[in-house]
Amino acid sequence: MFLERPAASHDAGLAQLNAFIPHAGADYARWRNHDFGPEGDNRVSAISPWLRHRLLLEETAVDAAIDAHGLDGAEKYVQEVCWRTYWKGFLERRPVHWHDYRAACDEANEQVAKDRRLAADLDKALAGETDIDAFNFWVHELRDTGYLHNHARMWFASIWVFTLELPWALGADFFLRHLLDGDPASNTLSWRWVAGLHTPGKPYIARSSNINKYTNGRFNPGYLINTQVSAPEGIERPPVGPAPLATDWQVTPTTGLLIHEDDLLPESLFGERDWPVVIAVQSTDWRSSGPVADRVRDFARDGLMDALARNPGSQTVGPIDLASADGLTAVRDAAAAAGVDQLLTPYVPTGPTGDAMAALDTVLEAGGVTRRTALRDWDALHWPASTAGFFRFWKAARPLIVER
Ligand SMILES: Cc1cc2nc3c(=O)[nH]c(=O)nc-3n(C[C@H](O)[C@H](O)[C@H](O)COP(=O)(O)OP(=O)(O)OC[C@H]3O[C@@H](n4cnc5c(N)ncnc54)[C@H](O)[C@@H]3O)c2cc1C
Known part of the structure; x- marks a missing residue:
């Protein structure tokens, strides 16, 4: 693929x-x-x-x-x-799962910096140089294509956590940096599910017979996979917050369109309009504190270009990379230059783009520009x-x- x-x-x-x-x-x-x-x-x-x-x-x-x-x-x-x-x-x-995941990545990275053996094991896994052929193959497949089949993702994550005994958050981070579909919800919560942090007492245990059958005999890791797994205990369930509500949004003559990489079909939400300014922002590097694969960044960038082409404005700006503070001020300046006091954008879900938007909001507000979001009917x-x-x-x- x-x-x-x-x-x-x-x-x-x-x-x-x-x-x-x-x-x-x-x-x-x-x-x-x-x-x-x-x-x-x-x-x-x-x-x-x-x-x-x-x-x-x-x-x-x-x-x-x-x-x-x-x-x-x-x-x-x-x-x-x-x-x-x-x-x-x-x-x-339950946005806390995203914030906890980011904290778990930081903690695991600190641990790796202190523990030479862990660092060496992690390097081997990330290079696809473990004793498990199947796992090594998936590492290269992921790096080379930006995609893994769902079953391979499950086996990979299970081997990472229970056989290689590496921190789950760093496995999730590796996925998020290399998957073209790397998504804060599907990825974080699936890794939690495999690790047994989602459904108490039910980690996902990869088995050689299952791998052999569903890879059509391509792999059979045999005894190299640990299946003697004890489920983690004491899992806390955070309280369930309210679902986001559909918001009232209005387009005034001084409203611009802000396009982000979590929703690249704004015209299906707002219709085709004469926007005074359309600004596209890229937040791919917010997915991780480590390096995000070029293929992933390029896919998001091309998607933003495609969305800009479908949603022309009197002025069209971007994609502006939000990786640095300069990007944040460039958005504010573009809004100011076009004389808009409101930027309308499709709802931004929890995750890296949400984090980038929180930083952007502070800069926009200081410049007198308000960002408003519109929730899709499907999500509502x-x-x-x-x-x-x-x-x-x-x-x-x-x-x-x-x-x-
Ligand atoms: C550890 C792990 C990490 C994952 N990380 C991601 C991720 O970062 N982004 C992501 O989109 N999916 C993720 N998934 C879910 C799933 O593996 C992929 O969505 C699926 O493999 C994508 O391939 P497809 O489009 O051919 O899927 P198809 O089987 O053709 O399904 C169609 C669509 O349904 C959705 N879908 C299917 N299965 C799932 C699932 N189990 N969970 C959520 N959505 C699903 C996807 O959007 C997919 O494109 C992860 C699963 C695991 C086990």
């Missing part, structure tokens, strides 16, 4: 989805767990880089699958797309049900999807 870097445009996302849709029914239900390798005939959609940046919307994928196969026929696929919605809602209602509809496990979420989501 993605031996060449895929094009980061809305049209390319639609093309990827449309090519997959004939397989979104029984084919997907039967074969989705098989990983035949990066050059194999995998029967998953690989639309995650576009969904992650909202170059493609969840509802577009859901509607296309249902149109082709009916909800019963495409239920497995629709459910998987809804896993994304579920995790996004879950994190919005579904996130309230992200209170407990996925299947309770699905029970609420399914009838809402039927009614669409």
